[in-house]
Amino acid sequence: MSENRDGANGTVDSHGQSTRISNGTLRLGMIGLGLAGAGMLPAVFEDSRFKLTAVADPNPLLRERFAKDHDCRVFDSAEALMEGDCVDAVYIATPHQLHCEHVVLAATHGVHAVVEKPMALTLEDCDRMRDAVDRAGTVLIVGHTHSFDPAVLAIRDIIRSGSVGRLAIISMINYTDFLYRPRRPEELDTSKGGGILFNQIPHQVDTIRLLAGSDVTSVRAASHVLDPARPTEGCCTAFLEFSDGTAATLTYSGYDHFDSDEFHEWVGENGQPKKPSHGSTRQKLGVFSSSREEAEARTTRLGYGGRPMNPATDEKWFQPHFGTLIVTCEHADIRQTKDGIRVYRNDGSEEVIIPCASTRPGRSKVLDELYDAVVHGIAPVHNGVFGRGTLEACLAILESSRSHAEVRLGNGLGEQA
């Protein structure tokens, strides 16, 4: 159960893989053309190390839209795609409850996988996924989350360099319109992986865990269901402590009231410039006459082809982010900014500008991690152990909210990369 477990087993013997990888290019399959899959594609298309060779989705409209745009094999199921024997790795962007099945499927075909967060809905499923991957010797990465954002990785590098002394406190807050974006019914049911605990808090927990770099030992949290019409957790505040004494608090609300991008110079989550539009997401949702109509809109509007894939070319985009992130170390605070990070040391502050090499800088880092693991044998940070640890912390947040008491982690359960 060490940091290298997934990584070591996922390291590819370049000789054994030589029939599948030519010229260092990896054949990638996208399973799921909904919001998450469509959001990943721009990063794939602009990365010459990958060739998208297959996609799969059960929805005929999304398949049709995709086939019209791209010369690529199109399947109606993950199973069919796997049987097609045309991919080295897959990006699994299917509904949460299918993550386990699809990762195991990929592993049994010897195919590397990136699976969207949350890794699964139970720790048992996480273990099944890790076992399958270990047996197959394939790579498993859990992402994308905002812990892949270049700014977050830059903060981690500074902490690791030792120049700012020990890490003490991480503070994250984010206020969004999450709960009023169009949803499928299961996305509003916590028991089926709905709500912010499985879909938004993992961004904060992943980021905090990546920066802290040790095991979560204690969780105390409160989450609330404030809108009976969207009967799943929509806001949360939590305290996390790590084995080395580092502590973090996170606050999130998705009720479309305050928008904390106001603290981020009105730059949105993906780095896009945005205008204040308080309340408009809730208003737009009001046009749907039924949950079925809403679910359809989610697929057709937010899935592949429902909206422009790339930003307008005349707009400058900034770094992706997930709200306010402030890190307190012994000799400096570090804060994420729209262009990168700002380091406030004893004798002054400096902004570190991070160039936007990609239109999707955070998602391109997922591909970096996958490529480095498969081709160069570099153990991924966001492996199955890491993904499981984030799910465990999110489940602990839910448990603490329900029991109104501290949840202690550890005893091998709180293991972390």
Place this chain on the structure above:
Amino acid sequence: MSENRDGANGTVDSHGQSTRISNGTLRLGMIGLGLAGAGMLPAVFEDSRFKLTAVADPNPLLRERFAKDHDCRVFDSAEALMEGDCVDAVYIATPHQLHCEHVVLAATHGVHAVVEKPMALTLEDCDRMRDAVDRAGTVLIVGHTHSFDPAVLAIRDIIRSGSVGRLAIISMINYTDFLYRPRRPEELDTSKGGGILFNQIPHQVDTIRLLAGSDVTSVRAASHVLDPARPTEGCCTAFLEFSDGTAATLTYSGYDHFDSDEFHEWVGENGQPKKPSHGSTRQKLGVFSSSREEAEARTTRLGYGGRPMNPATDEKWFQPHFGTLIVTCEHADIRQTKDGIRVYRNDGSEEVIIPCASTRPGRSKVLDELYDAVVHGIAPVHNGVFGRGTLEACLAILESSRSHAEVRLGNGLGEQA
């Protein structure tokens, strides 16, 4: 041990007090002309309901400065002031370890008192103070803290009105230069009431408790001593839960790195417009060659006469604040702004501008509460029960930080106004 205990006993029989209060004007004494006392005086001078009739301070320089400026009795000790029989109420701005002694002294002379936070350093002392006040039938108010800020009171009024539904989450963050302002040695010793737990966190805890309006039942926190040269807690993050399920997280750092007034349009704690001056407080501190020199500077520079008492007349001041305050309710988020508050409801947001009726709007509210209690018999919110509750929560934050575990409050200990 009810809400009204202090208030009820502190309610003044206007007949019995008629020899002391003429024309509705209260004779006020200021005990302590250091930073806190000097900071309160502008509000006293501009409030016609009060007449400053006496001051006391053991420091000859501060007494001399004051006597030159004002026609008012000047004493060298709290005891001498009390014997002078020239006050109806005192504002006790003495070092923390003297709060208990001075409140008891006032009570035994039948004099009403406002005592600066923290109310005392132990719960036992709080009880002693409350007993003395109860016996004497005088008013006791614990302040000033930022929970007196008009914006905080406006948020409380909206919550109480019921128009925004139930309160769910309160989030407060503040990053300042606190630890590098000139200090007396005991102010850097936690066991003597030094550090942020006794001096800064009470602002956040008071504000959160005032808004939540029920008892703190659970505290989980981490605080850190990051600078061995200032060996007391300088940063902290904490989770608080209340008996009705309301939760709050607060984060504070006083290490003069990030300055969160950047999120407040560069308006400072007292409402003053400020310029970014990151690192300058630490730099200025470097000129002192000894802790004695530093302590002297604290008195001479920050005490009475050490700096201009009022803002330059051509500067517009804004509302006082203590960092970022965001409140999540069922039907709205409410956030403190530089001019008041902004309410983000389902159908749009509106800013509620609060007029600055005083140059010290937060401190003038302390005087309102004192006057209303003494003259009109209105039970004060910030009474001895409330002050004790805040100290108890701050001590629980310290205990949780040391034990790395949740601290449960209640059993009558967590009582609150």
